[in-house]
Amino acid sequence: MMIPTIPTPDELLDKGFRRGKKNADLMRSQKKIPKHLKGKRIEEARVVTACQVIKDKLKSIIDSVPIIEELPEFYQDYIDITVSVDDLKQALGGLNWAFGILTQLEKEYGGKIRNNPSDKASMFQKQAYGRIASVVNKIKKDLDFLDFAKQSLRNMPTVDFDAITIVIAGFPNVGKSTLLRQITGADPQVANYPFTTKGIQIGHTERRWQEIQIIDTPGLLDRPVLEMNDIELNALIALEHLADAILFIFDASETCGFTLESQFNLFVQIEKVFNEIPIIALFNKMDLIDGDEYTQQYIDAFEDSILISAMEGEGLDKINETIDKIQKISREQT
Structure with a gap:
């Protein structure tokens, strides 16, 4: 505007x-x-x-x-x-x-x-x-x-309402920006968004001749929902109007500084807010993990979790398959 x-x-x-x-x-x-x-x-x-x-x-x-x-x-x-x-x-x-x-x-x-x-x-x-x-x-x-x-x-984000839109969530330093760059293949557009700390990041890619829009909101979907004020919760609702699906990224290595338990609790809170939108669990930094029961119990909590290493580009094929499924569902709904 x-x-x-x-x-x-x-x-x-x-x-x-x-x-x-x-x-x-x-x-x-x-x-x-x-x-x-x-x-x-x-x-x-x-x-x-x-x-x-x-x-x-x-x-x-x-x-x-x-x-x-x-x-x-x-x-x-x-x-x-x-x-x-x-x-x-x-x-x-x-x-x-x-x-x-x-x-x-x-x-x-x-x-x-x-x-x-x-x-x-x-x-x-x-x-x-x-x-x-x-x-x-x-x-x-x-x-x-x-x-x-x-x-x-003046920096209101330019959003493509015809594109399939996927919102990325997860604590800071879990690999959201890295994954965004891997999926889109380019540095994302960065613009101000109310009540985010760094500005909304929007990346674009194309799958099956259709535009895919990937959105990351640093400072909004990377902390407990219960700590947010009313205005920040309204910002979540604004995102709800856009999202066809959410990619929630877990740092399986916990090198982000947050335990898997804390990350799981954040997932549950966001799931309550976006209760009608599919949320896909991605477990990142798996290259830093030697299979152990502690990590596996969280992975097993989801039927279709995807194991990735965003830095190494591992698991991207499975993410793309998931995006294809989201596209198919979106087409059927329209």
Whole structure:
């Protein structure tokens, strides 16, 4: 969502009044206007132009923001998590209010200048400018908020809603980024995502002539759900709108600093949040493991767990087979 540069009230007024003066000067240079009407035409041009210039800028800002309810649910949640949809609508409402009042002032003072003696024109122009300035200054907080929204949403991830989407989960240092690069064969796109520590990572690959989108969210799906606040839980819901499946990565070697028991507990919590989405268990760093009962008990807890070494590229064929199955299920559902 591209929000244009948001001016301050002073910048809006300066632009409007400068353009008003320019048009007034052009009107002053017109020799065909009768002398007894020229003063009124000059001041009317000043007021009408100032109103129209400011209104045009406000309208361009309002029109640049799409109707939130028409966006995909992921983006609706993303915007709500980042800046609050209600606050965004309220700020846009402030600009709409100002647009309406300026339209009234343009008509009211244009009429007063036209319908009164010439010696009153300058007085009405000054009154109009005072009221225009008052209206614009009243939406300062709305302009400030929209500037904040522009900055906050400038790195909103570009998501392909037609692609099969797989979300990666697991504690830090279990090999998520390594696996993402192995599957996609390239460095992923990195963009800000609310309440992640490093920014969402999106990689793309193609299987059976269909785009596959792999998403990793460092700082979100790598810690206990019970420790998250309400806003972070909403961020999980946003991901739920995207995910066709989740790859949950266990570090079988525990060199990530988390025990398999802790990792299993995180899996259970995420499974509760994404209760309608298939979650595939991957046991990574198996090249560091000599078969033992401790590790095997966690592997055996899953019917279809996949043993891999992301660093060595081992087990990728099984992951690709799983992705093929996800594709097939997705096609059947659509």
